[in-house]
Amino acid sequence: MQKFPMTAEGLARLQDELRQLKAEERPAVIRAIAEARAHGDLSENAEYHAARERQSFIEGRIAELESIIPSAEVIDVSKMTGNQVRFGAHVTVVDEETEDEKTYRIVGQYEADMKTGSISISSPLAKALIGKKVGDSVEVPAPGGARVYEIAAVRFA
Numbered sequence: 001m002q003k004f005p006m007t008a009e010g011l012a013r014l015q016d017e018l019r020q021l022k023a024e025e026r027p028a029v030i031r032a033i034a035e036a037r038a039h040g041d042l043s044e045n046a047e048y049h050a051a052r053e054r055q056s057f058i059e060g061r062i063a064e065l066e067s068i069i070p071s072a073e074v075i076d077v078s079k080m081t082g083n084q085v086r087f088g089a090h091v092t093v094v095d096e097e098t099e100d101e102k103t104y105r106i107v108g109q110y111e112a113d114m115k116t117g118s119i120s121i122s123s124p125l126a127k128a129l130i131g132k133k134v135g136d137s138v139e140v141p142a143p144g145g146a147r148v149y150e151i152a153a154v155r156f157a
Helices: 008-037 046-071 124-129
Strands: 004-006 072-074 090-095 101-107 118-120 137-140 147-155
Touching: 004 008, 008 046, 008 072, 046 072, 101 124, 118 124, 124 137, 124 147
Parallel strands: 004 072, 101 118
Antiparallel strands: 090 101, 090 147, 137 147
8 A cells, every 4th residue: 555645744634534524514415415415306406516526526536535644644843954955944035036035844745735835745846845955046937837946944843
């Protein structure tokens, strides 16, 4: 079985999501289906079809989480130090063209979320950053052409 690197926080979030889906979402959608079924003709019952679609999504996500969680290899980031970019690092980069500064955290593929600044270890940016140190420049392929970033800071916390 292939193992996937993951932070302890990322694994806890996935486990919480699985618990919520099984304990709350699944029973709620079953009740919604039963209620919609009680309204009669199912062929023209939009509530029934919406509830069945939601049930399909929930069951699919439960199956996905049940295959991901056992494959997680938790990496303890709390004991990491240094200025070299590794899994779990918070990396501040400066775009050498625009001078924009951004901070990203390198995490496992199943916990990446751009809204929180978490990027997958398999993303082009993370691949370019891994192993580099503060002060190094990296070139990252992008749809609009390659971008060059300088690593301004690396922290583990």
